[in-house]
């Protein structure tokens with residue numbers, strides 16, 4: 141997948157190109173990330189990318205011209221066919237379904253704003269979609285862009301070794317993740333659930349599914365409203381309801 145990130149702080153993206161799963165995706169060629177700095181496309185001595193807002197008010201607004209030139213270059217870098225996304229609190233909130241759909245795109249251009257925001261004419265004419273990673277304000281779109289890239293890159297075949305399949309990720313099946321344990325068996329007096337110590341894989345699978353259902357029911361019940369439940373899941377939920385303290 142080819143991604144071009146537009147930001148006045150391109151070095152920030154080292155956080156995903158130099159570490160972990162996304163870093164390996166880059167080194168193994170599953171992900172190509174270009175960083176494009178709008179300052180490159182300024183022509184004044186101070187390399188100005190922002191200016192005061194019409195109508196007054198605090199802060200500065202990012203100028204259209206440097207951003208549009210950067211978007212132009214970015215679209216070319218990702219090979220012409222690109223979805224142009226701006227990260228902002230005004231966007232549709234990112235969820236796993238959107239992540240899976242974005243992973244199908246041939247190329248993505250991710251626009252990260254700073255200051256008070258971006259001149260609206262850029263959003264109107266150049267941006268296909270605004271996406272938010274949650275209902276809170278950040279100082280810039282870069283962290284949101286990196287969250288999006290990290291989530292999307294996990295969906296690319298070959299990025300996660302067979303040992304970490306994205307299919308088993310929580311949210312991949314619309315449920316919260318089950319508890320995880322590793323050595324030692326007893327830690328500060330708290331023991332690993334017996335079921336996990338035996339080798340009965342079917343029993344372990346069922347226990348983990350029940351744990352996921354129980355956690356989802358307790359912590360995020362609304363996720364269960366939207367989700368088709370298999371016969372087995374319905375049975376396990378009934379068990380959970382019966383076991384619940386009155």
Ligand SMILES: NC(=O)c1ccc(N[C@@H]2CC[C@@H](O)C2)nc1
Nearest residue numbers: 227228253257272273278280284
């Ligand atoms: N929740 C989010 O995804 C999000 C994205 C961007 C952001 N802040 C930038 C700074 C200026 C404007 O471009 C938007 N805050 C929150």
